[in-house]
Structure formats: C-alpha cells, structure tokens
Amino acid sequence: MDTQKVAAEYRMSQWAQIIQARVDSGQSIKDFCQAEGISRNAYFYWLKKLRESACTELVKKEGARSMSPSWVQLASGPMQQATEALKIEINGCHITVTAETDHSLLAKVCHTLRSL
Structure with a gap:
C-alpha cells in the first residue's frame, strides 16, 4: 500500500471521528x-x-451481488370490493345506503322521511 493512500485513509478516519463527535455532542455544526x-x-x-466514500463502498458491495432489475410477485389478500354508498342528509340526519342495505329497512326509512 502506498503512503498517499495510507495518509488519505488516516485523514478520513480522523474526520469520521470528528464528525461523529459533532453528532454525539448535539451541537449545531456552526457551534461545534x-x-x-x-x-x-x-x-x-x-x-x-466521507459520504462519497460510503457510497462507493456500498456500490462495491452491491456490485458483488447481481444488481439486475427483477420482478417480485406480491402476495395478495382477498379482494375487497369498493363499496359505493348513497349518502343523504336531511335536517341533520345522516343516512348512508349501500348495496348491502336491507330493502325493507330502506322502505321504512323512506316512508318516515316522507312524513317529515
């Protein structure tokens, strides 16, 4: 290993410690x-x-693995049907009607609303 590379790694190590000390101190960069x-x-x-070096190292590590794009099948749960609803508001009364609403109940509600 040549001396320039060793010196560069030493400086990177020193600055990594300085930056970590700043983070640990909780001070702003300006104050620190x-x-x-x-x-x-x-x-x-x-x-x-340091960030560039970290990214370079990450790319080297990831480069060892295949970085080719691939498809991943996602597990899907049971399909939920979107429920559309009719919402009615009359004099502060809120009524929501869906496809599952009981027809006889809806008829009774409509009869009651007509009498208001």
Whole structure:
C-alpha cells in the first residue's frame, strides 16, 4: 500500500471521528466548528468526502451481488370490493345506503322521511 493512500485513509478516519463527535455532542455544526476551531468549509468538505466514500463502498458491495432489475410477485389478500354508498342528509340526519342495505329497512326509512 502506498503512503498517499495510507495518509488519505488516516485523514478520513480522523474526520469520521470528528464528525461523529459533532453528532454525539448535539451541537449545531456552526457551534461545534467554532468551539473546536474547525473551518466550516473543511467540515463540509470532509463530510462530503466521507459520504462519497460510503457510497462507493456500498456500490462495491452491491456490485458483488447481481444488481439486475427483477420482478417480485406480491402476495395478495382477498379482494375487497369498493363499496359505493348513497349518502343523504336531511335536517341533520345522516343516512348512508349501500348495496348491502336491507330493502325493507330502506322502505321504512323512506316512508318516515316522507312524513317529515
């Protein structure tokens, strides 16, 4: 392993610790950088570098597995039929009629409504 690569990995490790310390502290980035004497630009630069490195590693790991698109059959439960309903409101009374509503009950309700 060449020295430049080792040095780069060491810096990444150091900045990973710094960024984790900021997260653990609960401070804002501005306050943390000010307290630690770190440039905000440097903080964001290394944060970007760490994210890029993490994404590259993830792609390498995922690349080992097949990343070809595939279809997955989803298990389906029993189909539920959409219930359409007729909703009526008269003088604050709400009536909802569906296909399952008993016809004799509906007739009685209509008779009662006519008498109002």
